[in-house]
Every structure is written in C-alpha cells, then in structure tokens.
Amino acid sequence: MNWLWSNLDLVGELMLVHLALSVPAIILSFVVSVPIGWLAHRYRWSRGVLLSICGLLYAIPSLALFIALPAFTGLSLRSPVNLVIALTLYGVAVIVRTSADAFDSVERDIRQSATAVGYSAAGRFWGVELPLAGPVLLSGLRVVIVSTVSLATVGAVIGVPSLGSLFTDGFQRGIQIEIITGIVATIVLALGLDALSVLLGRLLMPWTRRASSNGRVLTARRVREETA
Amino acid sequence: MIEFRGVTKQFPDGTIAVHDVDIVIPPRKTTVLVGSSGSGKTTLLRMINRMVDPTGGQVLIDGTDVATVDPVKLRRGIGYVMQNSGLLPHRKVIDNVATVPLLRGESRRAAHAHALELLDTVGLDRSLADRYPAQLSGGQQQRVGVARGLAVDPNILLMDEPFGAVDPIVRAELQQELLRLQGELGKTVVFVTHDIDEAFLLGDQVVIMQQGGLISQAASPAEILAHPADSFVADFVGADRGKRALHVTEVDGRRVVVDADGRAAGVLAS
Amino acid sequence: MNLFLDAFAWLADPANWTGPGSIPQRIAEHLWVSALVLVIASAIALPLGALVGHTGRGREPAVMVSGGLRALPTLGVLTLFGIWIGIGLAAPVIALVILAIPPLLAGAYAGFESVDRRTIDAARAMGMRELQVVGKVELPLGMPIVVGGIRSATLQIIATATLAAYIADEGLGRFIFAGLKTRDYGEMLGGSILVILLALVIDGCFALTQRVVVPAGVRATRTAELRSGPTRSRTIVGRPNTEGNQE
Numbered sequence: 001m002n003w004l005w006s007n008l009d010l011v012g013e014l015m016l017v018h019l020a021l022s023v024p025a026i027i028l029s030f031v032v033s034v035p036i037g038w039l040a041h042r043y044r045w046s047r048g049v050l051l052s053i054c055g056l057l058y059a060i061p062s063l064a065l066f067i068a069l070p071a072f073t074g075l076s077l078r079s080p081v082n083l084v085i086a087l088t089l090y091g092v093a094v095i096v097r098t099s100a101d102a103f104d105s106v107e108r109d110i111r112q113s114a115t116a117v118g119y120s121a122a123g124r125f126w127g128v129e130l131p132l133a134g135p136v137l138l139s140g141l142r143v144v145i146v147s148t149v150s151l152a153t154v155g156a157v158i159g160v161p162s163l164g165s166l167f168t169d170g171f172q173r174g175i176q177i178e179i180i181t182g183i184v185a186t187i188v189l190a191l192g193l194d195a196l197s198v199l200l201g202r203l204l205m206p207w208t209r210r211a212s213s214n215g216r217v218l219t220a221r222r223v224r225e226e227t228a
Numbered sequence: 229m230i231e232f233r234g235v236t237k238q239f240p241d242g243t244i245a246v247h248d249v250d251i252v253i254p255p256r257k258t259t260v261l262v263g264s265s266g267s268g269k270t271t272l273l274r275m276i277n278r279m280v281d282p283t284g285g286q287v288l289i290d291g292t293d294v295a296t297v298d299p300v301k302l303r304r305g306i307g308y309v310m311q312n313s314g315l316l317p318h319r320k321v322i323d324n325v326a327t328v329p330l331l332r333g334e335s336r337r338a339a340h341a342h343a344l345e346l347l348d349t350v351g352l353d354r355s356l357a358d359r360y361p362a363q364l365s366g367g368q369q370q371r372v373g374v375a376r377g378l379a380v381d382p383n384i385l386l387m388d389e390p391f392g393a394v395d396p397i398v399r400a401e402l403q404q405e406l407l408r409l410q411g412e413l414g415k416t417v418v419f420v421t422h423d424i425d426e427a428f429l430l431g432d433q434v435v436i437m438q439q440g441g442l443i444s445q446a447a448s449p450a451e452i453l454a455h456p457a458d459s460f461v462a463d464f465v466g467a468d469r470g471k472r473a474l475h476v477t478e479v480d481g482r483r484v485v486v487d488a489d490g491r492a493a494g495v496l497a498s
Numbered sequence: 499m500n501l502f503l504d505a506f507a508w509l510a511d512p513a514n515w516t517g518p519g520s521i522p523q524r525i526a527e528h529l530w531v532s533a534l535v536l537v538i539a540s541a542i543a544l545p546l547g548a549l550v551g552h553t554g555r556g557r558e559p560a561v562m563v564s565g566g567l568r569a570l571p572t573l574g575v576l577t578l579f580g581i582w583i584g585i586g587l588a589a590p591v592i593a594l595v596i597l598a599i600p601p602l603l604a605g606a607y608a609g610f611e612s613v614d615r616r617t618i619d620a621a622r623a624m625g626m627r628e629l630q631v632v633g634k635v636e637l638p639l640g641m642p643i644v645v646g647g648i649r650s651a652t653l654q655i656i657a658t659a660t661l662a663a664y665i666a667d668e669g670l671g672r673f674i675f676a677g678l679k680t681r682d683y684g685e686m687l688g689g690s691i692l693v694i695l696l697a698l699v700i701d702g703c704f705a706l707t708q709r710v711v712v713p714a715g716v717r718a719t720r721t722a723e724l725r726s727g728p729t730r731s732r733t734i735v736g737r738p739n740t741e742g743n744q745e
C-alpha cells in the first residue's frame with residue numbers, strides 16, 4: 001500500500017500516457033474499419049478476401065507484430081507511433097467483421113424504401129444505413145475498446161511506456177502491489193472508456209434506448225412461444 | 229384410453245394454461261383439440277408424454293398414472309409430431325425416422341429396413357432416404373415427421389399442428405393421407421389445430437378449448453353442430469353462418485343444398 | 499529491408515538450429531506449453547459452457563466471467579503470477595489457463611445456445627435422455643461455434659505464450675526477449691517471424707477443422723436457406739483476446 005500512496009502521481013501520469021496511446025488507436029480503427037466493413041457488405045466478392053485478411057492479421061501474436069512492424073515502417077521500435085499503428089491494425093481486424101454484419105443488419109426493405117423516397121446513394125448512407133447500423137457498430141467498438149486498452153500494456157516490454165510499465169517494473173522489483181495497481185488501473189480505464197462509448201451511443205442514437213432494455217424479455221418470450 | 233382427471237397446469241410465472249380439465253380420449257380414434265392461440269392445447273397435449281407435468285390432477289393412460297412412469301420410457305412409446313417437423317437437421321431422413329428404434333437399442337440394419345417401409349407408409353419415395361431434412365419440401369418434412377412418430381409402432385400418436393406450416397393444397401393432401409393412415413393403423417391420435425374445418429374433417433371427437441385452458445365442449449362434430457354447448461362454441465364453429473348454415477331449396481324437382489350466401493353446396497341424395 | 503536480411507541471416511545460421519535453446523527446441527516448448535494450457539483450460543471451460551448453454555441457467559454469470567476476464571491485461575496477469583510463484587513453468591501455465599478460459603467458455607455456451615430450441619424439444623419428445631440430447635443433438639449442431647471458441651483460445655494461448663517468455667525460460671518469445679536485451683534486431687525479428695508462422699499455420703488448421711465439423715445436413719440448410727434458425731439470441735464469438743460478447 002505504501003508503494004501506491006507514494007506513487008499516485010506516477011499512476012495518474014501513466015494512465016494519461018496510456019490514454020494517449022489507446023484512444024487514437026481506437027478512434028483510428030473505428031474510422032478505418034467502417035468503410036471497409038461497408039465495402040465487405042456492399043460487394044459480396046470482397047467480403048471473403050477482406051475478412052480473411054482481417055482474420056490473418058488477428059492471428060498474429062501482438063508482441064511479434066510490435067517487433068515486425070518497424071521493419072516495414074522504418075520507425076523506431078520504441079516509438080509510440082509504432083505501437084499506435086499496431087493497435088490500430090488489431091482494432092481494424094476485430095471490427096471489420098462486426099461492421100460488415102452491422103450493415104447487413106439494416107433491413108433491405110428499409111434501404112429500398114429510403115431509395116424510393118428519393119435519398120441519393122450518399123444521403124442514404126449517412127441518413128439511413130449508418131445510423132441504423134449504429135447499434136451493432138457500437139458493440140464492435142466496445143470490444144475494440146477493451147482489447148486495445150489491454151493490449152497497449154504489452155508495449156511496455158519493448159520500451160513504450162504505458163500502464164504496462166507498472167507490470168514490468170513491478171515484476172523486476174518484486175512489488176506485487178504495483179502490478180495489481182496496474183491491472184486495476186487498466187481495467188478501470190477500459191471500463192471507463194466503454195461506459196463513455198455507451199453514453200455517446202445513447203446520445204447519438206436515442207431510438208435505441210428503450211429497445212435494448214426490452215430485447216431480452218422479447219426474445220425469451222419468443223422462445224417460449226416457439227417451443228410451446 | 230387416455231384420461232384427464234381434474235388436470236390443472238399453472239406455469240411458474242403464474243399463467244394458468246389448463247384449468248381443471250376432465251376428458252376421456254377413446255382408444256383407436258382421433259381426438260382433435262381445437263381452440264384459439266394460447267388456449268392451452270399444446271400444454272394439454274404435452275402432459276400426455278410428460279413434456280409438461282400437471283400441477284394438479286392426474287393423466288392416465290390405460291389406467292396408469294403417467295406420473296409414475298419414467299418420462300423417457302413413456303416418450304419412447306408415444307409418437308410425437310410437431311409443426312416444424314422437429315427433424316434433426318444433421319441427420320439423413322432415414323436416420324431421423326430410425327432415431328427412436330436406435331435409441332431403444334435395435335440394430336442399425338433392422339431399424340433402417342423398417343424406416344424404409346415407413347417411408348412407403350407415409351407416401352414418400354424411398355429415394356429421399358439419403359437426403360437431409362433441409363433438402364425436402366415442407367410437406368415432405370411433415371411426412372418424415374409422421375414416419376418418425378410411427379417408428380416404434382406406438383399406440384398413441386400426438387400431433388401438434390402438424391400441418392400448420394404448409395400451404396393449403398399440401399395441407400389438404402396431408403389430411404387425406406392421415407385419414408387413410410388412420411383407417412389402416414387405428415392409432416389413438418391426439419391432434420391439435422387452430423382450424424375448425426381440419427378438426428371436423430379429422431376428428432372422431434372434437435374438444436373445443438377456450439382461453440384459460442377451459443373445455444367448452446367435447447363431442448363428435450355432428451353433435452357439436454347440432455347442439456353447440458354455448459354461444460362461444462356456436463360462434464367458434466360458425467354453426468349459423470357462412471358455409472355451415474345450409475338449407476335446402478327445390479330446383480326443378482330436385483333438392484339442392486345451399487349455404488347462407490346462397491352458394492350451392494350439393495344435392496340431397498334420395 | 500536490410501532488417502529482414504538480418505532476420506533471415508539469423509534464421510539461416512546453423513548455430514541457431516542445434517543445441518540447448520535452439521529454434522526446434524523453442525518451437526517444441528511453445529507447442530507443448532500451448533497444448534498443455536489448451537487441454538487444462540478446455541477441461542474447465544468446455545463442460546461448464548456446455549452446462550450453461552444446455553440448461554440456460556447461469557448464463558448471466560458466465561457472460562460476466564467471460565467478459566470480465568477479457569478485460570484483464572495479459573502482461574499484468576503473467577507478471578503477477580510470475581512474482582507469486584517464481585521461476586518455472588507453473589506461473590505462465592496458470593496465467594495462460596486463466597486467460598484462455600473466456601473464449602472457450604463463450605464458444606461453448608454460444609454453441610450450445612445456437613441450436614434451435616424446437617429441435618431440442620423434439621429430441622426430448624422422442625424420448626432422448628438429457629445426456630443424449632447433449633451428445634446427439636446439441637454437440638454436433640453447436641460444434642462449429644464451439645470449435646470457433648477453441649480456435650480463438652488457441653491463438654490467444656500462442657500469442658500469450660510468446661509474452662510469457664518474459665517471466666519464464668520458455669518458447670519462441672525467448673528469442674524476442676534475448677534480442678531486445680542485446681539489441682539484436684535480427685534475432686528479435688527472426689523470432690517474431692517464427693511465432694507468426696506458427697500462429698498462421700495453426701489458425702489454418704483450425705479453419706479447416708471448423709469447416710469439417712459443420713454437419714452435412716446443416717451445410718445443406720445454408721444453401722437451401724430454410725426457415726429454421728436459432729431461437730435464442732446468439733452470442734457472438736469473435737477473434738482471439740477480444741471475442742466480443744456483445745451482451
């Protein structure tokens with residue numbers, strides 16, 4: 001506990017550093033993956049290819065990617081930019097499938113009636129498809145938030161400071177509380193960002209507010225009726 | 229003979245699906261349970277093979293309370309056919325039909341040979357035996373469902389809206405097929421439907437159920453039409469309107485039967 | 499590009515292919531630890547997940563456990579067990595088992611849940627015992643999703659086993675950490691390439707398995723687009739580390 005009280009500043013500082021690594025990666029992966037997901041949804045032939053690439057990307061162990069990436073980018077191994085790129089790649093790999101599913105989930109009828117009432121292709125995307133895909137996109141984003149915040153700690157072993165530094169430092173000096181603090185801080189950060197994204201989702205998609213709380217009950221009833 | 233004695237079913241959430249029901253289901257006859265959605269038909273049916281256990285009263289088969297019988301043994305001796313056919317999607321038609329005999333420990337060869345005969349019985353071509361359920365039409369799937377229900381040569385066959393999901397033409401075909409089968413096999417059939425016409429066509433005894441799991445009337449179709457127990461039944465079977473309100477008019481010396489709208493339904497013989 | 503030349507030079511160096519700490523030995527270690535962890539974690543998580551999916555009971559806690567464990571930073575868990583238990587294989591194995599449980603659990607219950615309730619109902623009505631319902635209906639039909647969970651878990655284990663070389667003398671990660679220490683980028687990159695190849699090969703094997711375990715009748719359903727489908731909401735089993743459980 002002593003360690004914690006005398007190092008609160010350090011923990012706070014590392015949390016900020018951690019945010020500076022993970023938030024850009026989260027935002028970038030969302031922004032990049034939505035158009036890719038749309039592509040996979042819109043053009044069937046591209047789906048298999050895009051999803052396979054994402055699958056391969058995600059199969060790559062993170063530490064190996066962190067180390068291999070500078071060989072392509074020419075960046076220094078300890079550059080935070082290197083880490084952000086790697087985290088973004090993982091984020092994209094995770095979220096593309098979800099965002100393709102998200103666009104798939106927008107019903108054909110709705111899309112066609114939007115065209116029928118005179119939306120242009122672009123207008124339809126921004127006005128109809130994107131908002132209706134929103135809830136599923138959000139669920140994908142939430143997965144990426146948790147994974148990115150957790151994965152960013154791995155950067156500590158190659159010398160990119162983050163909350164992960166508490167693990168490496170605590171391990172080397174045998175300070176248990178330091179590692180536990182790091183774990184708790186990482187989880188708090190992940191849950192905090194997750195809560196923020198949910199809040200943002202509610203603000204941007206007010207129509208989902210009731211539906212989600214009723215969803216479970218509705219399915220349960222449907223199941224009962226269908227099995228009856 | 230199946231007998232319900234003061235049977236009540238209240239689900240844990242408080243819904244009373246069946247309330248104090250007494251009926252006798254005669255052997256080797258078809259009894260049809262008919263009523264609107266949620267009236268407790270399925271619940272009543274499923275109490276016979278203990279898919280649902282009553283919260284009050286007894287269900288007896290040939291005098292034995294089913295509550296005293298191991299549910300698995302009981303079910304293996306009773307055929308069950310349901311709306312979506314309930315076939316196992318990962319097994320071929322032949323294996324679906326042979327499921328219960330195999331569960332009972334019959335040899336594969338015997339079970340398969342018998343299953344092929346059953347395909348004949350329900351009017352399916354033997355060449356369909358090696359297909360998967362998804363490769364059949366809805367009507368064919370239903371026939372496989374019936375074949376599976378008959379696989380252990382049960383005395384009792386429970387059918388829960390077996391023809392509910394097929395188009396009217398196929399349904400009519402399947403109904404005729406069932407009448408033919410029943411004429412040959414003489415099982416104790418308990419059949420659930422929404423459709424009063426289907427009930428009157430198939431049922432020796434028709435049980436009309438009302439919301440809350442109450443029985444309004446249990447009798448033969450003719451008796452129900454002649455003496456509806458109450459206004460609910462009269463209304464439900466449409467005894468005084470449309471194509472059931474028939475009367476006779478004389479046309480050129482012959483007696484023609486017409487319905488409430490004046491459409492000709494037939495000619496009176498003799 | 500000369501970075502890759504360094505890596506290939508390291509990979510081609512015969513000295514790295516023999517003796518203690520050689521490439522083949524590290525690969526064998528990596529595979530052995532991963533397999534051990536997979537077996538232990540499966541023995542815990544798969545029956546539990548199957549039970550949850552079969553009965554529908556304990557679903558909320560299972561979702562919470564598999565979701566909550568996912569938020570755990572792998573490096574934190576590894577180092578914590580490292581100082582608790584000390585040098586040796588026990589620490590990484592225990593940590594890896596804990597980290598492998600969420601995708602296995604999620605895959606198992608999602609797989610069992612994905613089976614059409616009406617099919618299960620019909621199986622019971624025919625007189626199948628509960629174990630027969632599990633073995634003859636739920637398991638074969640849910641298998642593709644269960645294997646998906648095993649695939650995610652395996653990739654996660656291989657990745658984390660690399661990281662575990664930070665706390666134990668084990669696996670291909672040793673080359674990475676040795677290279678980091680001596681600033682030998684060729685060794686680091688060579689080790690990374692080996693890990694990546696290993697992961698991709700194993701992922702490929704799973705991709706094949708996942709296809710094979712789809713029951714033929716179900717494959718027929720997919721092409722025929724028939725009406726029956728899962729009636730309980732399906733849990734999404736995603737990719738390693740993060741399989742999202744979006745509920």
Ligand SMILES: Nc1ncnc2c1ncn2[C@@H]1O[C@H](COP(=O)(O)OP(=O)(O)OP(=O)(O)O)[C@@H](O)[C@H]1O
Pocket residue numbers: 224228239240241243244245263264265266267268269270271272422
């Ligand atoms: N497992 C259950 N738990 C709670 N309530 C149930 C359950 N199964 C059925 N019920 C309720 O019991 C009542 C009777 O249901 P049942 O399925 O027997 O009706 P039904 O006559 O077969 O209807 P349908 O024609 O729609 O199939 C309904 O109100 C239903 O909601």
Ligand SMILES: [Mg+2]
Pocket residue numbers: 228269270271388
């Ligand atoms: Mg019903």
